[in-house]
Amino acid sequence: MPRIDFTSHRLYVDAPLTPKARVALDPPRANYLRNVLRLNDGAEILVFNGSDGEWRARLDAANRKSPALIAHEQTRAQHPPFDLHYLFAPLKHARLDYMVQKAVEMGAGQLRPVLTRRTQAERINLERMRANAIEAAEQCGILSIAEIFPPARLGALLEGWSPERLLIFCDEDAPVQDPIDALRAVPGAGPRPLAVLIGPEGGFDEDERQLLLAMPQALRLSLGPRILRADTAAVAALALIQASLGDWRSFR
Missing domain, CATH: 2.40.240.20 (Hypothetical PUA domain-like; domain 1)
Known part of the structure; x- marks a missing residue:
C-alpha cells in the first residue's frame, strides 16, 4: 500500500x-x-x-x-469506494458540517439523511454536505468522495432495505452492555455490507423502534451509560463498528 x-x-x-x-x-x-x-x-x-x-x-x-x-x-491507484453507509437524522448547520466531515474520515461511503418523527432540522443543503465531504477527503488522504443522498423518511428507506446489509441502529433505550461484545456476537458477522443509523436527539419514537426491531438485518446497539449528542454518537458508533466489523480489522 x-x-x-x-x-x-x-x-x-x-x-x-x-x-x-x-x-x-x-x-x-x-x-x-x-x-x-x-x-x-x-x-x-x-x-x-x-x-x-x-x-x-x-x-x-x-x-x-x-x-x-x-x-x-x-x-x-484508485481504491473501491468505502462500503459503509451512514444514516442520520439531520442536524443544524455547524454540527451537521462536523458530523459529515467525521463520518467521511471514519470511512463512510454513503451519507443518507433520514427523517424521523422527532427530527428537528428537515431542510438540508446537499451541496454544503458535499463540500464538507470533499474537504474531509482532501485533508485525510481519501481517494473516493462519499455519495450524498437526499433526505428520505425512515419507513420508506427501510421498505427497500437490502437483506445482505446489516443495519446497526444506536438506541439510547437499548440495554447497556459492552458494545464490542454485542457487535462481535452478530451471527455471520464476517465481511458483509454495513450501515449505521443515528437517530434524532429526541430519540426514536416507539413505533419507529419497533419497526427497526422487526427487521431481521437490524442490530440494536447501546453506546454506553451516558446520552451522547448526535454528532458525538456518530464518531463513537463509527469507531466501534469499524474496529469490530469494518475495515479496521484488516490491520490485525
Missing part, C-alpha cells in the same frame, strides 16, 4: 486524470492556489477526482487568464 503524502497540498478536481491531462482552474480554485496557498507557476500539488487515483500535478499559472494543473505522475 503506497504511503500517503501528507506534506503536499491535496485538491479534488472534477476532471479526468491521465498523464499530461490539463485541468482548468475556475477563479475560486485559482485564487485559492495562488493567493491563499501562495503557490507559484510550476509548484506541485496532489490531485484526485474520486475515480482515477491520486496524481502529482504542476501549476501552470503563466497565463493568468487560464491557469491550470498539469498531471504528470500517478502517486496512488
Whole structure:
C-alpha cells in the first residue's frame, strides 16, 4: 500500500486524470492556489477526482487568464469506494458540517439523511454536505468522495432495505452492555455490507423502534451509560463498528 503524502497540498478536481491531462482552474480554485496557498507557476500539488487515483500535478499559472494543473505522475491507484453507509437524522448547520466531515474520515461511503418523527432540522443543503465531504477527503488522504443522498423518511428507506446489509441502529433505550461484545456476537458477522443509523436527539419514537426491531438485518446497539449528542454518537458508533466489523480489522 503506497504511503500517503501528507506534506503536499491535496485538491479534488472534477476532471479526468491521465498523464499530461490539463485541468482548468475556475477563479475560486485559482485564487485559492495562488493567493491563499501562495503557490507559484510550476509548484506541485496532489490531485484526485474520486475515480482515477491520486496524481502529482504542476501549476501552470503563466497565463493568468487560464491557469491550470498539469498531471504528470500517478502517486496512488484508485481504491473501491468505502462500503459503509451512514444514516442520520439531520442536524443544524455547524454540527451537521462536523458530523459529515467525521463520518467521511471514519470511512463512510454513503451519507443518507433520514427523517424521523422527532427530527428537528428537515431542510438540508446537499451541496454544503458535499463540500464538507470533499474537504474531509482532501485533508485525510481519501481517494473516493462519499455519495450524498437526499433526505428520505425512515419507513420508506427501510421498505427497500437490502437483506445482505446489516443495519446497526444506536438506541439510547437499548440495554447497556459492552458494545464490542454485542457487535462481535452478530451471527455471520464476517465481511458483509454495513450501515449505521443515528437517530434524532429526541430519540426514536416507539413505533419507529419497533419497526427497526422487526427487521431481521437490524442490530440494536447501546453506546454506553451516558446520552451522547448526535454528532458525538456518530464518531463513537463509527469507531466501534469499524474496529469490530469494518475495515479496521484488516490491520490485525
